[in-house]
Amino acid sequence: MMPEFTEELIDRLTRYCAIDSQSDASSPSRPSTAIQLDMQRLLVEELTGIGAQDVTLTDYGTVLATIPGTDPGPTIGFLAHVDTAPQFNASGVKPRVIRGYNGGTITYPDAPDLSLTPDDFPYLGEKLGHDIITASGTTLLGADDKAGVAILMTAARHLLANPDHPRPTLRLAFTPDEEIGRGVDPRLPADLGADFAYTFDGGRVGEVEYETFSADLAMVTITGVSIHPGFATGKLVSAIQLAAKLLQTLPQATMTPDTTAGRDGFIHATDMEGDAAEMRLTFILRDFERDGLAAKGALLKQLCTGIAASEPRATITCQITPQYRNMRYWLEDDMTPVTLAHDAARAIGIEPVSIPIRGGTDGSRLTEMGVPCPNLFTGMQNIHGPLEWISAQDMARATELCLSLTRQALK
Ligand SMILES: [Zn+2]
16 A cells, blocks of 8 residues: 655645746756756755755756665666746746545636636546645646656655665656756766656656657748838849748648647747848647658748749748657667556556657657656646646655556566
């Protein structure tokens, strides 16, 4: 029988969520915001307090620690990210706990128009009697990924207090800047020193994710011919009009985020800026397969070439750079980390579910860099917005999964 972790998880999550540690994609510094170090310094203090070894805050802003093993086995890394999403207000988070959820509508003290209902979010309807944690209506909660942090800190505290709980050597990593895709420093794989790892950054109970998108970034620059509009007849070449033409020519009914699902990838215009003289367009290209991703890049380039050919006075460049790759490419060579997670879940009565993620995780980069790293559930729901919520009992299941993994790894 597993011990009861719910109260410790509620305490940790509410304390961690109240600390603003939002990341900022526009900042060139590392970590992107200094406030993330407030979380990191607290974790250093708490890890030291519970007796973790080798507690370090690296100069790239990651907190590392060791939980010594009781038996020989693979060294397993466990990761969670301390930053919260830049997409929504994250300052002044006031977490509150709804004890013994009764299945009704959840309202918000700071936003009377807002409500959370099981009709809109059926997973909430499965959580009768659970302790539900939300924010107050004007901010996100930040369970993404303070839940992962709380789960790992609770598991670590339990293991360090119970030296008989069998486990191999474990390494913990709390990373900054995951939400802006900068969570994995090139030095992290060596500093982590794990044979394989897991992020606790997933949603509903049972999720064991080992397939992510493969991702490229495309920058299109369109240079027209700028001239005073009063003297423009037959001379002006508007970069804005060419940009509009490019967007219009892309397959908008079959290959955008809003028109695709499941295993289909997309081309998504995320940003456009400039003027009649020059326009810069940013696209993200996503697909689960290398071929599909390459085809999307080729299509974009081909359309740019076509538009350039229709207006020889304009210059159009299309620069494609890799972002991350589907972790399945590496995991299918050695499925040990996935099999272990599946076995560890079943050992505590949870049926694992592995669905491809239409996004990436810190684990995608880490896997590519040689540390296979599937993603495990925490319970977090409706992330990156004011309706974000999590069940403390779901987090307790994730904590149990972490402990089950450490046992299972010795078998
Ligand atoms: Zn996350």
